[in-house]
Every structure is written in C-alpha cells, then in structure tokens.
Amino acid sequence: MQTATTAYPARPITPAALKELRERDDAGRPAAPFTDTEGGAPLRCCLRRSEPGERIALVSYAPLRRWASRTGATPGAYDEQGPVFIHAEDCPGPDGGGLPFTNAHRTVRRYSADGRILGGRLVEGNEGGAGDEGDPAAFEAAITEAFDDPAVALVHVRAVEYGCFLYEVRRDQP
Known part of the structure; x- marks a missing residue:
C-alpha cells in the first residue's frame, strides 16, 4: 500500500472505540463478525485492506459524534453514522503514519x-x-x-x- 508522508497523518478508529464497536456499534446493534473470503475491505482499525480469510465486521460508526463527546463540540445535524469495516478482534493498528486509500476519488x-x-x-x-x-x-x-x-x-x-x-x-x- 502506498501512503504519503505527511505532517497530518491519518488516524484510525481508536482502540477504545474499537472495543465498543466490536460489542455494539453506534446504531446499537451487536457486531456480526464474518470471514472475509475475498479480501479488499478498507479496514478503519489498521488503515489497510483486508486479506482473504481475515475475520472482520461491518459496523455502524459515528466519527464526529465520538470526537464531539471528547471535545464538547455540538455537531447537530452534521452527526452522521455509517458503515465501516474493522477487524473482528484486536489488531496492531497501522504500520505507518501516511495517508492510505488514495486509489480512488x-x-x-x-x-x-x-x-x-x-x-x-x-x-x-x-x-x-x-x-x-x-x-x-x-x-x-x-x-x-x-x-x-x-x-x-x-x-x-x-x-x-x-x-x-x-x-x-x-x-x-x-
């Protein structure tokens, strides 16, 4: 995976948030892990694509809401939640500090x-x-x-x- 060296590196989903998402996602649903047979899912825990055979989960995540809860911000209508892929179990996180997923618009x-x-x-x-x-x-x-x-x-x-x-x-x- 090619990444840019940057003064502003990409931040994966935090380990604390991942722990919560692996139990219950931001829509209140329990995680439903599965084996990724094809690979290629963009994992937000380690900022790389999944490999065939890895256990992953597709969960609902509200990034601005979680950031706002730590900072006191009030995003109002901009509080979105949507689907993200994560490893079903703990992972070591990203290998580097660059900008991943630059292959598409x-x-x-x-x-x-x-x-x-x-x-x-x-x-x-x-x-x-x-x-x-x-x-x-x-x-x-x-x-x-x-x-x-x-x-x-x-x-x-x-x-x-x-x-x-x-x-x-x-x-x-x-």
Whole structure:
C-alpha cells in the first residue's frame, strides 16, 4: 500500500472505540463478525485492506459524534453514522503514519472545533491503479489546504461512491 508522508497523518478508529464497536456499534446493534473470503475491505482499525480469510465486521460508526463527546463540540445535524469495516478482534493498528486509500476519488470534509462542516473538496485518486496506489501528494495537498484555514479543527476523508468514512485527520496531532 502506498501512503504519503505527511505532517497530518491519518488516524484510525481508536482502540477504545474499537472495543465498543466490536460489542455494539453506534446504531446499537451487536457486531456480526464474518470471514472475509475475498479480501479488499478498507479496514478503519489498521488503515489497510483486508486479506482473504481475515475475520472482520461491518459496523455502524459515528466519527464526529465520538470526537464531539471528547471535545464538547455540538455537531447537530452534521452527526452522521455509517458503515465501516474493522477487524473482528484486536489488531496492531497501522504500520505507518501516511495517508492510505488514495486509489480512488475521495472527499475531504472540513469541520470546525464546534463540529460544524466548513466545506469539502474532491480529491481525484488513480482509480485505475492497482491496490491502494494513487497520488498521495494530491491528498497531502488537500489536507494541507484544509488546515491553512485556522477555523478547521479536523477533516474526514470519505469515499465518494458511498460516502463512507475512511479516516480522520486532526490539526492537533499528538
């Protein structure tokens, strides 16, 4: 998997949130793990694609709601939840600190510190590329551009075709 080296690395779903999601997702449903026979599912726990034979789960996740609960933000109508793939059991997390899933068109949504959407940008990936290869530099530029606006506290990178959350990038990286 190709990733961009970046000042603003992708953040996977936190281990604490993953533990909760593996029991009950953000829609209140119990997780239903299954064996991925084909592979290729974008895993939000380790920010890579699944391999055939891995045990994964498709769960409902509300990333802005979880961020807001830690920061005191009130996202109101911008509080979305949607499907994400995660490993069914604990995993070691991402291998690196880059920007994954650059192989397709993505949206970079900008959010303020109070949880309101400030806009977004389409980033064109290399949809004909193999695996996760694309143009990581285009993603780095879009995220840098987002954080050039001092009102932007975090961004979500989402799939264009389904709107699914892929990962979060924060201004206040650890």
